[in-house]
Amino acid sequence: MIALDWPATRFAWLSVATAIATLALKWAAWWLTGSVGLLSDALESFVNLGAALLALWMLRLA
Numbered sequence: 001m002i003a004l005d006w007p008a009t010r011f012a013w014l015s016v017a018t019a020i021a022t023l024a025l026k027w028a029a030w031w032l033t034g035s036v037g038l039l040s041d042a043l044e045s046f047v048n049l050g051a052a053l054l055a056l057w058m059l060r061l062a
Contacts, residue, residue, distance in 0.1 A: 009056070009060070012052065012056040012059050013056065015052040015055065015056075016049070016052045016053060016056055018052075019045065019048045019049040019051075019052045020049060022045050022048070023042060023045040023046065023048075023049055026038060026042035026045055029042075030042050
């Protein structure tokens with residue numbers, strides 16, 4: 001691994017962790033309130049998590 005690749009990978013992992021935390025918080029908010037708007041926002045967070053995982057995968061392949 002080249003030293004210049006390390007920060008990008010580190011930020012990709014941070015993005016994955018943030019996406020998981022955001023998803024968990026939105027899911028908990030939906031569960032507590034029953035709001036369809038919060039459920040929709042929580043489900044959209046799965047897309048963000050998928051994008052973060054894809055970015056991490058691409059960085060590892062590069």
